[in-house]
Amino acid sequence: MLRRTTAATDLGFATRQLQPIEVEEPVRSRTTPLYLTAGFPFDAFDESAEHFRTGDGYSYTRVANPTITAVERRIADLEGGADAVLVGSGQAAIVVALLGLVGAGDHVLAGASMYEGTRGLLLEELARLGVTTDFVAGNDPDAWRAAIRPETRAVLLESIPNPRNDLPDLQAIADVAHERGIALVVDSTLATPYLLRPIEHGADLVVHSASKFLAGQGAVLGGAIVDAGTFDATRSGHLYPHLTAPSRVGGPSRVDRHGPLARIAHIRDSVAVRLGPTISPLNAFLVGQGIETLSLRVERQSSNALAIATFLHDHPAVASVDYSGLPSSPYRALADRYLPRGQGSVFAFTVHGGEVAARRVVDALALFTPMTHLGDVRSLILHPRTTSHTQRTEAELGLAGIEAGTLRVSIGIEDVADLVRDLERGLAVASA
Template structure:
């Protein structure tokens, strides 16, 4: 409707200025709108019939789509679906594969939010999980049952930096048509692209390294576009059977892109973890400097880890870039551009030593987050791993004296000086008995 001087005040306050001139911005524009107008009835029918164009931001938005295309390209995947958080990304990915009566095999060394999702929430929906040690390939194979619909793991474990042998674990799943879903938040597509090594689906908490600035939440699911209906269709009837109205199946409509299309068209929009276009914009801006940040963060982290390993106050440093780490060789195979910036340090003085360091750092920030341009510290035993038993924490490499560091882009001399002053007053005691 044209809003002119003849229309009323309330009409003009809603409509005046809506017919803006066409422009071509260099930066990604923010389409901060709930919905989009249609030219005519046929256009709206086409959108609801085929998905063409944009109708409602929950099902598609140009800003969100631009970020999805960028992430799919960086991961080497077929398509990406952006959602509101990393937790939402894991949930959507697993619900696209498993339902009531199904089963997933999961690395025991995963983010606590994902572990709780499996044990408390998906279990109530009838999805069972079996946890296995990340590096025990026989355990992965033995845990698979006829009901298994997915394997799930993280590229680098929190907190011990265990490295997932993606090629080996994905090959175990492929023998039975079961996809490997990988959380690659810690490694980012700059350091590692799991799809190139056989993973079927990759998820990220985009709130971390992808955004980089710690200002927004977001998550992403990237599908490889290699769904094989012949090999896996019997496991995923929702992808190969006709829809409830008797229409063509996802496999018939999309071929090897069926799984990604199902995530985009069915699971994500219906469960509704829609990202804000503004958050998508900020994630997209962060991605533009991803390689620069991660390269610097990885270099800083390895320097800090090597420095800490020589300190008398330190019991152990679990950083895969150190030759002392049990997965050092596996890390060199997969992480050729750098070994990431998140790792743990266990102090000989136990809980009080950890308390002293966490409360004494000045450049490093004490908070629940990682992947920020700022260096961060957290005490896992009392925070991220507090819901686990002592035995479970120790298997994950978490002890009373363990602190987790996420190293940022600050000047390395400032980080080392901050840690050095924070270690002043930490007792140097006999080494604790650390059971691996």
């Protein structure tokens, strides 16, 4: 049954075309309902006042939206976290997570292998805000311990570094961070919660570019921040006074209101809401749809990637392959420990002949698409030196292992025999 509170005969045409006719019966959807709306009406004056007093319910999509909430809860559950916040992109997720922890005068300690967008954020944008960053290579706990400063507020890692696959020892580095009460933030975009759940190994916050494997189809952007829900004010409160101090108007602190969820509550209610990197409910819906096939895709992609890495490792035109699943990888032991279900599907390989040979490979391929994306169901390829890493100096490229002939691939779910034949053709052209 449909209803409108005022009879149609009492209203003008322009009014009738704007005012909704509501469906009275409760309706249930088999999939997550899509609430594609900027805001939500209140039924009465007191309801709006109660919402702004308690935060319960929905008022405006920048603050909360039922579609977005449903996907946030799904991602938090898959990661083994207590709560999650969805934002407009993976880059927004990194920014929001870090700004929930650091301020002017603070320090970030990051893994040396880092996505270029994150590296630029740390070295340029956050530096302009008075936040400094140092990078640590390798997994020696003493090296990480020595690099921590009194003002360090975040340790940042990638669970599968892009594109080198030089895996971090998550638990060892988490232990070092937690000795000082510092939060460990792990970008786990390339692993996904199907292959690895960093919270189980000591991570406090996990971030994802949901545009990649979580969505899977390469059609939408999104980012996610998952909190372990273990903020300990006794151990860490002195490092994060914005969580323990009374509110600006003298109200209770985040810890008083949210306890161990104080960190994610601040990220949601202050950082994300005020900076405004809101994800569209439509994009959240499509990310949620992608998550429903996550395990199937990632299992196939990882299997394909191992087969292709093995093929490349044995090919005479290939100088090296950086894939942690190979028996020859120096990170194979860590892969066995942290990634027993599969080692992911993004990795680098280097061809003999430098940039000339790399160009010939890329231009000869028919099934690999050259583009700056990852985690698609389709296979992708990129030349880092002339694209993603073009702002690095020669010395920085050398330290990162990005050579003139290095190519990065993101393996899809195509028939692996077809992908191998495509690479065989490309490598033959390069060799010739």
